Amino acid sequence: xxxxxxxxxxxxxxxxxxxxxxxxxxxxxxxxxxxxxxxxxxxxxxxxxxxxxxxxxxxxxxxxxxxxxxxxxxxxxxxxxxxxxxxxxxxxxxxxxxxxxxxxxxxxxxxxxxxxxxxxxxxxxxxxxxxxxxxxxxxxxxxxxxxxxxxxxxxxxxxxxxxxxxxxxxxxxxxxxxxxxxxxxxxxxxxxxxxxxxxxxxxxxxxxxxxxxxxxxxxxxxxxxxxxxxxxxxxxxxxxxxxxxxxxxxxxxxxxxxxxxxxxxxxxxxxxxxxxxxxxxxxxxxxxxxxxxxxxxxxxxxxxxxxxxxxxxxxxxxxxxxxxxxxxxxxxxxxxxxxxxxxxxxxxxxxxxxxxxxxxxxxxxxxxxxxxxxxxxxxxxxxxxxxxxxxxxxxxxxxxxxxxxxxxxxxxxxxxxxxxxxxxxxxxxxxxxxxxxxxxxxxxxxxxxxxxxxxxxxxxxxxxxxxxxxxx
Amino acid sequence: xxxxxxxxxxxxxxxxxxxxxxxxxxxxxxxxxxxxxxxxxxxxxxxxxxxxxxxxxxxxxxxxxxxxxxxxxxxxxxxxxxxxxxxxxxxxxxxxxxxxxxxxxxxxxxxxxxxxxxxxxxxxxxxxxxxxxxxxxxxxxxxxxxxxxxxxxxxxxxxxxxxxxxxxxxxxxxxxxxxxxxxxxxxxxxxxxxxxxxxxxxxxxxxxxxxxxxxxxxxxxxxxxxxxxxxxxxxxxxxxxxxxxxxxxxxxxxxxxxxxxxxxxxxxxxxxxxxxxxxxxxxxxxxxxxxxxxxxxxxxxxxxxxxxxxxxxxxxxxxxxxxxxxxxxxxxxxxxxxxxxxxxxxxxxxxxxxxxxxxxxxxxxxxxx
Numbered sequence: 022x023x024x025x026x027x028x029x030x031x032x033x034x035x036x037x038x039x040x041x042x043x044x045x046x047x048x049x050x051x052x053x054x055x056x057x058x059x060x061x062x063x064x065x066x067x068x069x070x071x072x073x074x075x076x077x078x079x080x081x082x083x084x085x086x087x088x089x090x091x092x093x094x095x096x097x098x099x100x101x102x103x104x105x106x107x108x109x110x111x112x113x114x115x116x117x118x119x120x121x122x123x124x125x126x127x128x129x130x131x132x133x134x135x136x137x138x139x140x141x142x143x144x145x146x147x148x149x150x151x152x153x154x155x156x157x158x159x160x161x162x163x164x165x166x167x168x169x170x171x172x173x174x175x176x177x178x179x180x181x182x183x184x185x186x187x188x189x190x191x192x193x194x195x196x197x198x199x200x201x202x203x204x205x206x207x208x209x210x211x212x213x214x215x216x217x218x219x220x221x222x223x224x225x226x227x228x229x230x231x232x233x234x235x236x237x238x239x240x241x242x243x244x245x246x247x248x249x250x251x252x253x254x255x256x257x258x259x260x261x262x263x264x265x266x267x268x269x270x271x272x273x274x275x276x277x278x279x280x281x282x283x284x285x286x287x288x289x290x291x292x293x294x295x296x297x298x299x300x301x302x303x304x305x306x307x308x309x310x311x312x313x314x315x316x317x318x319x320x321x322x323x324x325x326x327x328x329x330x331x332x333x334x335x336x337x338x339x340x341x342x343x344x345x346x347x348x349x350x351x352x353x354x355x356x357x358x359x360x361x362x363x364x365x366x367x368x369x370x371x372x373x374x375x376x377x378x379x380x381x382x383x384x385x386x387x388x389x390x391x392x393x394x395x396x397x398x399x400x401x402x403x404x405x406x407x408x409x410x411x412x413x414x415x416x417x418x419x420x421x422x423x424x425x426x427x428x429x430x431x432x433x434x435x436x437x438x439x440x441x442x443x444x445x446x447x448x449x450x451x452x453x454x455x456x457x458x459x460x461x462x463x464x465x466x467x468x469x470x471x472x473x474x475x476x477x478x479x480x481x482x483x484x485x486x487x488x489x490x491x492x493x
Numbered sequence: 494x495x496x497x498x499x500x501x502x503x504x505x506x507x508x509x510x511x512x513x514x515x516x517x518x519x520x521x522x523x524x525x526x527x528x529x530x531x532x533x534x535x536x537x538x539x540x541x542x543x544x545x546x547x548x549x550x551x552x553x554x555x556x557x558x559x560x561x562x563x564x565x566x567x568x569x570x571x572x573x574x575x576x577x578x579x580x581x582x583x584x585x586x587x588x589x590x591x592x593x594x595x596x597x598x599x600x601x602x603x604x605x606x607x608x609x610x611x612x613x614x615x616x617x618x619x620x621x622x623x624x625x626x627x628x629x630x631x632x633x634x635x636x637x638x639x640x641x642x643x644x645x646x647x648x649x650x651x652x653x654x655x656x657x658x659x660x661x662x663x664x665x666x667x668x669x670x671x672x673x674x675x676x677x678x679x680x681x682x683x684x685x686x687x688x689x690x691x692x693x694x695x696x697x698x699x700x701x702x703x704x705x706x707x708x709x710x711x712x713x714x715x716x717x718x719x720x721x722x723x724x725x726x727x728x729x730x731x732x733x734x735x736x737x738x739x740x741x742x743x744x745x746x747x748x749x750x751x752x753x754x755x756x757x758x759x760x761x762x763x764x765x766x767x768x769x770x771x772x773x774x775x776x777x778x779x780x781x782x783x784x785x786x787x788x789x790x791x792x793x794x795x796x797x798x799x800x801x802x803x804x805x806x807x808x809x810x811x812x813x814x815x816x817x818x819x820x821x822x823x824x825x826x827x828x829x830x831x832x833x834x835x836x837x838x839x840x841x842x843x844x845x846x847x848x849x850x851x852x853x854x855x856x857x858x859x860x861x862x
Contacts, residue, residue, distance in 0.1 A: 051657075330506070337801065338797055339835065343521065346522060346529065346828075418663065422799075430805075432820065454680070461676060465672065472663070472664030473661055473663075476660045477660050
């Protein structure tokens with residue numbers, strides 16, 4: 022005779038019934054949709070970000086070609102062409118000539134300048150150490166053909182490092198100043214300490230500097246003092262970057278970090294932090310709750326005193342002081358936060374178990390000779406599983422918010438940029454007094470988004486775990 | 494009799510809690526964290542030596558000797574030469590008698606009380622009390638009113654809106670909303686030369702700052718200063734209200750909902766009593782104590798969570814902002830201030846909890862017996 026399939030029921034409902042109940046309200050539908058978005062974005066973040074992202078993020082050299090404090094690139098499509106975008110010059114003409122032991126590499130390209138704020142800087146990057154480590158380094162000379170028919174000759178500059186920054190070379194500054202002095206009789210156009218590059222794109226109108234719009238042609242000539250094939254600057258060795266004033270989907274920060282990547286990285290780390298805290302809280306709460314509720318008597322009394330104590334602890338000030346004293350990183354903060362936050366959850370679990378324990382079927386089971394473990398496994402655990410999940414969900418937002426606050430103080434840091442850390446640097450580097458909204462608004466919105474997803478999920482599952490509300 | 498005993502037990506619990514927190518912090522400071530202290534002594538010694546080298550002529554051996562001498566003297570002064578247990582007790586004793594020492598960077602706090610940590614913290618209390626009292630009471634009043642109304646219209650569109658608002662406001666970090674408010678109403682408003690714009694932070698204009706730090710009560714006798722205070726108070730208060738109203742509304746809604754499902758309410762409805770009568774007599778009355786008590790019980794948790802960081806964002810001269818200066822604003826963490834602040838917060842927190850429990854007992858007739 023075939024064995025009847027045992028139906029799996031929790032709180033008198035099968036999983037599909039629970040799901041139906043959860044999704045029945047509008048809150049449930051919204052929570053479900055947001056949750057799916059959250060999961061999809063997190064998976065996307067994990068795929069997009071390289072495994073050594075923390076290392077990349079903390080390596081300033083990786084970001085040096087990016088503009089600092091740049092608004093997002095889509096700003097131009099909102100307010101019109103104001104800021105020059107970041108340009109990686111790819112379609113340049115490339116030719117090589119050799120004579121008398123010298124290799125001439127000529128590169129020409131053109132850019133259409135139609136913005137109000139010109140490019141900050143021009144970088145010439147050589148990705149082949151053999152070239153910039155030559156005993157006699159190659160030399161670069163640049164000619165700029167401006168739309169007004171004038172030309173500026175810049176250089177020669179020695180190529181003796183990976184990244185050559187055009188505008189800060191003293192020769193270039195002098196040459197740009199000289200250009201304005203000869204053509205417009207203005208001296209000292211380039212302020213000391215700033216780059217000369219933007220001034221390539223200006224003209225003088227009515228005694229004032231104004232942007233000169235139009236097509237600029239650049240001709241770069243590299244002189245390599247050797248005819249070896251190994252010291253030839255190939256196309257793939259060469260990068261030419263015009264550093265814009267806007268960058269990427271979400272702009273940049275003080276170090277030129279692409280904030281879009283930083284925000285994406287926040288998904289896995291903030292979720293991990295929140296879920297781990299909640300998980301530890303729930304594990305402690307379940308163990309304490311079961312032991313207290315199941316054994317009763319003195320054990321219960323003692324554990325409940327302990328729980329009261331933990332509930333009363335001022336978690337946030339303690340978290341601050343220990344993070345300062347022990348220079349904790351975020352994972353220590355997670356563990357500590359969990360250790361001081363399980364009180365309320367443990368009380369709920371204990372109350373549940375006390376209620377179940379006094380039911381008649383437990384009494385019958387005891388009379389029938391069931392062992393404690395059997396009762397725990399067969400009667401109690403299945404009933405509290407939904408509450409455990411519910412508590413897991415309710416504890417996540419609080420943990421994320423608290424740890425974001427701690428990070429915002431510059432404490433409990435991590436290699437991976439969390440949203441709180443982004444906000445900390447934004448505050449430190451004056452995002453507020455300079456109006457860097459793209460650095461401040463998105464991280465907070467994402468924290469709020471993740472927290473709200475969990476809060477809504479908890480709200481929607483309340484009718485499931487609290488049957489009194491079910492037909493309200 | 495029973496009431497007095499309950500309160501006594503509660504008070505004892507709270508005092509024990511205070512001692513445990515104090516012990517843990519002191520122990521951490523005396524034992525594992527003494528490395529930080531050593532670093533700071535090293536730094537202090539170096540600055541003294543630098544000063545000496547600028548003003549006198551010493552050769553390198555003399556400097557070496559002086560350095561070790563100053564190091565040992567400072568270590569003795571900080572008690573680093575004593576075993577950790579003694580040091581822990583010593584720190585605990587100093588904390589209890591409010592001998593909290595001196596800040597490392599008094600100028601960061603505007604030289605309040607010559608850098609005495611007690612004075613710095615005392616000067617920060619009025620600001621915290623002002624923001625927290627108004628913030629919590631106003632948000633509770635507004636929130637509970639909204640919650641009641643939405644519970645009575647259960648399932649309506651406005652009720653659902655209140656639910657979503659509650660979820661959203663619980664998820665938004667209060668201090669982050671403060672940043673956004675500052676960005677919009679302080680930075681951008683002044684950027685477009687709007688006639689009305691708000692200050693980018695601070696509790697009061699610089700000319701009244703000294704008065705506020707020394708005698709905040711006197712501020713309230715100068716009308717211009719009060720206006721100035723209110724001008725600075727607007728943004729923090731609005732921020733706090735936006736975030737906290739939602740939570741109260743949701744809570745009040747839940748309580749009222751669960752009571753309106755009780756049999757006696759159903760019976761009153763069946764009896765055909767007028768709607769207003771049912772609401773006032775049968776729902777509000779049983780709901781009031783549990784709403785009010787929870788207002789009181791949660792106050793300390795609210796204060797020592799979001800409010801601290803909100804003060805930092807607004808540079809609001811309160812405990813939170815002093816924390817911020819001690820941790821972020823100083824070249825190295827200002828240990829005496831951080832530790833004393835944590836102790837002071839715990840103390841304040843426990844006092845508030847105790848007061849609230851007395852109020853709780855007064856409000857809940859079941860506990861009075």
